Amino acid sequence: MVTAGAARPRPRRRRAAFIAGPHVLLVPAAIALAAVSVYPLAYGIVASLRQYRYGLDMGFAGADNYLNVLQDATFLTALGTTAKYVVLCVLIETLLGLGLALLVNRQLVGTGLWRIGIILPMTVAPVVVGVMWRLIYASDIGIADPVLGLLGVHGVHVLGGESSAFLGVVLLDVWEWTPLMFLILLAGLQTIPQEPLEAAVMDGASALRVFFDHVLPMLRPVLFVAIVLRTIDALGTFDQVYVLTRGGPGVSTQLFSIYAYNTAFLFTQEGRAMAMVVLLLAAVLVLAGIAIRLVRLGPGTR
Amino acid sequence: MKRRSRRALIYLALVAAQVFALFPFWWMITTSLKHQVEIFGGLEFLPQAPTLDNFAALFDRYNFGPFLANSLLVVAFSVAGSLLLGTPAAYALTKLPTESWLQRQALIVVLLVRMLPAILLVIPFYLVLANYGLLNTRLGLILVYTGLNTGFVIWLMQSFLAEIPRDIEEAALVDGDSRLSALRRIVLPLAAPGLAATAIFSVINIYNDFLIALTMTSTPDAQTIPVGVSTLIGKIQIQWGPMAAAGVVGALPIIVFALIVQRHFVRGLTLGAVK
């Protein structure tokens, strides 16, 4: 055995292309991904440590930008607004999407037709979505105010009040992205095997019990992916709100992205804007880490 | 009896969802067909004197011809480019040992890239493009979109390719194919639905982008439809009629596209997200 190792014929250095092949294919994409992520991120971090004035780089600023940002009440408000927005949107969209998916996940007349109608909103550019809802909400030409009037709510202008504008923006997001939740969850529901559910029914479980004891746990991985994707996207919401309210009235719909955008491009405080972005990314990464850990540690996971 | 009324309720809920989903489209379309005076004249669900003036204005005054052409060109090449880059990478990932470190990290990186806010991206991209004289060119946009979309392609295609039985590819190898020709002749044709779904989502993502196009372009030489739509929201004036028309023009190609490829669309989501 001792000599066998030395005497053992070694395969020649061989078929390099065949072995390395798959890894080689990763390289171009990796370069592309690095170009669009590592470079901007590095740039952003460097820029966050520099002072800009009139668009010109005035030199190293240390932690000034970070300190300024953390003392900026408007920024902190924007973070709070964003958190509220994301939680509310994702929650409503998940519940509505799940509800719709459960409704459609059965033998219905014209399933495909229902689906087409429901998915249309998510195909439209967010800018156009902003336009659509502005046409609806506008107090003089829109239809929201008269409809609210019919419902007995008079004198409310959706975009004219702070909480109503916030809810209006949330409603827009719900309109646009519930379809995504719906489709993902419907697909998830359709992969759930029917036998365990039937067995549960045979065991005498009510529909609700079956849902909570069986359907929901089995749907959990899909639900998790859907929520993560939607949360990531909701955090970056910009176009629709920009078109619809520009963050107003006051700061009621001023999401993080809008404030950071204004700071970078309107107030020409590139360094400060980058500090905001870096802070947000760090916060999100920490939260994501916690979330992943919680999910991993949670009961009922594989 | 109870069963029947429950069923009726379900349909009722679905109809409500449809109305909710479709009404904004209807309202935008009717607005786009109204004269300025009528838009402000009160609530009309149907235009009293339908006009195409708003649409004509888009193409006569607001450069929507070039915007549309730019959008289509940029989308076509960016999607093709990111598929060409991302698909081989996704294929390579499926060839790595399952659940291997690299595979997991790669997918996490892809997700992280997706998380970077556009505000972070636009300034560096602007500088790079400026450096190479690619600002305000379609090529510049194509390069940026191709890079950004590659991660998405990897993410989706990986799950599609992983579904193709390994045996089939190996059969091709034994039958005399090289890795590459097996990929071309056997794997990709089998992944065609996935490729289609990925392409669809890429088209939608890229066609709908606003902030990057807004920053990287400044003239109709390269500006895309969403930028064009935003042009109509002036500093002090909103051209409601043309804006609605622009919304219709902006949404139309993608809706028609979505309807045509509806089945793939759903499949793409199914596999991409459920896997």
Place this chain on the structure above:
Amino acid sequence: MELRYELVCKRFGAADALIDLDLHAPDGCFLVMLGPSGCGKTTALRLLAGLDDPTSGRMFIGPRDVTPLQPRERDIAMVFQSYALYPHKTVAENIEYPLRIRRLTQTDRQERVAQVAKMLNIDAYLERYPRQLSGGQRQRVALARAIVRQPQAFLMDEPLSNLDAQLRFQMRAELKRLQKSLAVTTVYVTHDQLEAMTMADLIAVLSNGRLQQLATPAEIYARPANLFVASFCGSPPMNLLHGTVTNGHFQRAEGTFPIDNGPASELVLGFRPEHAQITMRGAPDSFAGEIYVVEPLGSETLVSVKVGADRVNVRVWSDFQGQIGDHCGVRPDASRTVLFEKDSGQLIKGSTSGSSKQPGTGGVRESA
């Protein structure tokens, strides 16, 4: 072509899938690699096909060292467990595919496809897609695709495992005939010892990545090289009784049995179910036991006897009358027993003559 593995090792991460595989199959041989799942047999096949790379060692097809070659350069054909038909190609296109890659002319291709399809009785389905075929038909298409190449070797990875019992029986025979008529060296991987016994010229039994025995089916049956082979081959497998040796006798609490020699003090006595008789309890050279279950198989009956903590299977004529719980004895056929060393598990003494498939004459001499 003859096939040769030379000290081939394959490691996946920290796990050894194959250790020092050294075997040789002569030209035209039907070699079956047999073993439980995870034993390394499929790995060995994939290494030979070039689908995986060995960690060390070399492989030869004929005189060629194929270790550095890509699969397509090895000139072999493979039949996969899942058949791996190209779902987007018709049957004809599937079969034709290897030829197309080799750039044969269209007439050549058509001719050979037709010929092979006829040979395998699938000429009626040539225009169908795999999904329109039954399992057996797909199996034939996969075979056809392998055969049409006229390769230097066939590699088959459990090709019959997805078929139902009836079809498997039928295909087994056809495959064997086909292999003999084509006379192409074939490596056939299976976990089914019946397939191995019925089809193979040579069987390589693998376990835990190591080759246990390479021999003809008869040899494996009669003189398994170790306890693993003994317990893996044959249905039911060889009976194995642990005991000690004193004075030329194999001894257990239930009885003693004379043996020729006994170098070690602790041995395992092995005998096939058909090489034993049910006797009355206390009969000479028998082990006392109690009938555990009686399974009539039609032409014969299989009796399972509890001998101490062990169970022993015995094949008897179908007129066997014993009942569950009856006391009895089991007497191995002295000329057909084998002995294994207990610690190493290695065979130490072969039985003196070849096997006879005759069920032992048996009958109940005593009932409780």
Place this chain on the structure above:
Amino acid sequence: MAHKEEDVKSESILSRQLSRRSVLKAGLAGAAGLSVAPFLDACSTFSSSSSSGSTNKIVIGTFQDNAMVPFRDVFVKRFQSETGIKVQYNETNYDAWYQNSKNDGLHKTGAYDIYVMDDNWVPEFAAGKVIQSLDKLGFKVNPDILANGLNQGYWPPKTGAKMKAFANAQPELYAIVIIDDVEILYYNKQYFDGAPKTWDDIAQAAQSKSKPPSLYGWSARGVKGNPIVQTYLPLLNSYGGNFVNQDWSPGFAGPEGVAALERLFSFIPYMPSGSAEFDTDQEVQVLLQGQCMALTEYTGLTHQVDDPAASKVSGQINMAATPSQEKSGPAIGTFICGIASGAPNPQGAKKFLEWFTSSPVQIDFAKTNGSAAVTGSALTDKTISSQYRWLPAIADAVNNSVAKPHTPDEPKFEDILGTRLNEALVQALSKKSGYRSIASQKLTQAANEITAYLKQQGGYF
């Protein structure tokens, strides 16, 4: 069993490809073939942009605005035919253009020769060298140009507070005004006996004659940011308050500023209830529909008031300088042109701007729809004024106008003030009382925020 099921599944997934295979093949081939095209396309873009460097072409970039229509449709064309210099005219959304032009100038990309700017961009663009000094280019200023408009183009500013770093620098002309846009009062003459002089006049008329919602006494832009600031500034100025004082302390939180905002709130019973989300378009609509007695607005509206397609009250709207109270205080917001620091053809750009601001051309400009020309001779020409009744009002307003603070941080000022004003308006609209305390509280908040920001930024105190 398990095997079988798996088989069925993979089969169904893999079974549908067939028809698509050919499509895919064609698609890939097409993509490969076409991938050459964008490079060719890019090359042609390069060549076209390099040809823009030639002396017979200039590129003008601007934001989309109705006031620019005559400039675009008449004068750009006329310059081309008179000089043979080709003019490429690109217009885009206001914010996008601000960002694009700044980027273009900062990085000297050279996509443009002339930026049409809002006057409050001048400090930042000049300090950041986005645009080049017209003085250094040898720009010949037409002395006929009204001083208040012209002064918007200087950096450091000729008047008002100066940042420390620029306190002693000689003002240089960086941008030249092309449209003397200013806020003026529009009023429906059937409700007023002559032009209202003070805010009190308007308030009185509103109180006695308005019948909301069929007839509003006043209309305003209330959207956060620039719009509501534009609504507020004429009030603030006329009540004697400053946006910022000479020492950079905010000047609107004092009694004058509070009184000015309170005055705006006093119109709430006579204003459309959606005012907090009104921008120009909505604000103006009630006037043009005949539902509003008066409002302040920039001069672009003059193009619409007599157009029967847009207005139900054409001919009934008159114009005047914005009302005074303690003093006169119209807000100026000119369209002003700078030459890009990376301009491929600065001489062509200079030539165009000198041509356009020359007295004869300005007279023709005023004659075109009564545009807000920048020269005294054009605005005060009796024959033109008889056709376009608002021109004297514009001249009057410009001459009495108050400029915004001259600092690169002005957008941040406007954002802070505009946000808090908007909040105050929303509160006032819903509470309909307690105006003074709302005004005082929000204005103080804005002032504190601006001061804090200036301290962070440095260079002010």
